Amino acid sequence: MIFKLLLTFFAADTFGLTLQQVPLNWALVLEAIFLAMTFKLRLPLLKQENALFIALLLDTLFWITWLYFSGGATNAFISMLLLPIALAAVMLPMWAPWVLSGLSVCAYSAMIFAVPDHHMQMHGMDMSSHYQGMWFNFVISALVMTSSVALIAKRVRKQDQELAKIREGQLRQEQLLALGTASAQMAHQLATPMFSMRLLIDELQDEAAQPQELVEEMDGALKRCEDALGELRLATDVIRSGHQQTLPVLELVSSFKQKLDLFMPQTEVDYEMKLADDHLKVQSDTSLLPALLALAENAARASQEHIGQPRVSFSVERNKQSLLIRIRDYGAGIDNELLNQLGHHLVQNPKGLGVSLMLSHASLERIGGRLMLSHHQSGGSVATVTLPLSKDLQ
Template sequence: MTNASLPFNASQQQLALLRLVNWGLKIGLILFATDLFGLTTPPVTLSYVLIFEACYVGFSYRFHRLSMNNNGLLFLTLLLDTLFWAAWLYFTGGATNAFVSLLLLPIAISAITLPRWAPWCLTIVSTIFYTLMIVDITEQNSGSVMDHDMSQMPINHVMQANQAMAANHVMPASHSMDMGSHYLGMWFNFVISALVLTVTVGFIAKRIRQKNAELRYLREAQLRQEKILALGTVSAQMAHQLATPLATLRLLTDELVDTHHDAEQMELISEMQQALNRCEVTLANLRLATESIREHKLTEQRVDKLVATLTEQISLLMPEAQLNIALAPQVESRIVMTDMSLLPALMALIQNGIQASEDNQHQTRVDINIGLSQPNQLSMTIRDYGVGIATHLLQTLGSNMVKSPKGMGIAVLLSHTSFERLGGKLYLKPHSECGTEAIVTLPLSV
């Protein structure tokens, strides 16, 4: 039962030990406490049932890990536990057995560990068995009251018994009627107990699962924020250290422009200047983004303006990119709250898509579809034409840093954090044909 969704994280080994204890309890009650608790002397048939149950208990203890993450198999084992308890109760007294409440044990376990359908199914099964035992004991009593060996009594005793009942206005079936009411009360008590376990315990277990999921999410978010803080600290230090070398390189390139006039050299110098411009723009944006994040500055921006700025930046920094942007008309004039971190986060995803498409198809094609996923939620789908991302990495990317020779894990992690800070989300999923889709959702102003 070591399923991540189980609230108490109970192990299958503990459940197997509980089955062993239950089996030992049945044997002990038959051997040493039959008269003490008024149990019926069991027939030989029960011995075969207990032998079969012993094999089942040994098998479940030996292979307890088989149903560790399988709700269906776990439900099947609890159903077998219910059947074994019902058989033991039937052969040792039926509905009058003092231990009939142990039929509720599998219901309680399923209410804690399994989805909501499982305890309801076990409740129905247990109620059916208990109802059959009630019917059986009622028929036995009703058949024995009317002729309580009166045929073997002397005739004068029979006449005296009839005269006594007539004098006291007691019907012969009154005792049977009283016991019938008692059995009906026992049945209602069992049903109510089973329903309380199914509804109440199931509801409490559901709330505990939700709390555990929330705590798990908060722990993951805290770890992610700690990693982001470490990355941000290192980035700020590196940016500060890069400022002086970039300024020196700018002076050197300006001097080269003044001293060299050869066409080939001027072309190389021009490329150097473009690279320096890109570094300077990136460094300036990093400073602005740091200031914006520190002061929690949010600005309103139209979606079409955001797309235009994004396209301009991609054309400037990645001129080789082949972008196919589809902007839905109903979102062009909508307003989204942004800061200086939104644009770099989107550009990082697009850059990853361009690189993936180029590695797979030797073309820098990326499709961007922008529309509404909900009335007040913007959806941006960035699709590349790469080989795709491994399924086991899709659950990790954006939440943790993943080893990658191109650093895509860090880029996606930073982008995901930026979107979350703005109230958005990032989802990654494989495309049906090829490549990967990065779906970004952002809230829109009403």
């Protein structure tokens, strides 16, 4: 805008501009209003592609208007129409610079035809070929920007996205490594007191005066702790070795039912199997079952808080080369702000930091699976686990 004002009011004669002052003044006033609005809304404009395109489109129209009323195709600054095209090529999708290029070329072409005959003759020379050459040069420049520059910008944006994903993955792995180290340390620290508790319970069982029901209940709880500690040690060894195996889907579901009945006997679970083939197998390791149990535990807790009853729906179905496991809760649902963060980052929330979901997501990623959280149409939320089927059964 400042550049146009300087050319219009201070340098018109220097650069041989032919000004139509009255319409030019009105155009500059409108552009000043437009610039004031875009400056106030500059942050939202940069975040929304459509809004930014509209701003560049209007800017192109203002440039066309100024050029038309200051000499048209004879204006030495006709190439300034390339600026919005360049910005669109760098910041917007491929279609945006093509639209602006088409508009600018059409406007330039119209200005060429509108050049008066006396401007085509200068000092006895025919200037029509000169203006045609300028037009052709402008078209070539616009094509280069809408193709080469746009492709380069697209590639750079793609690389930036890939780098962002890599950085996000590294951060998640660092957090998981810290959690894994802490878990291993706690497991090592638990081994000694659990061994002492085992000795005490054995002594209590030998004393007839002690209530046997209480002793049996303590013994059962301790056995579950010992089993969990053993599974943790086994999982650590398997993860360290990177060993994976194929597991029949029916065996996976059966193990899931047994563990759920053992650790969460009060939970009401609705099972739904949609498998036409009972011999399907999935890629698995020792972390798969705990990941599914953690999702079921979260779902039961959400249902308990919302409807006063720990209830979970568990469904299994095949989708081409993958197995889909859906674990639905009957809770109040997940806030949209947290929906895309849970499972990927540690989030600050009154109900926790999302550690179990993050661990489950990492466990599934390691065996080629993925976890996706979504809203259920009847209320609550759904955790959809996608697992790759064994290659020999796809």
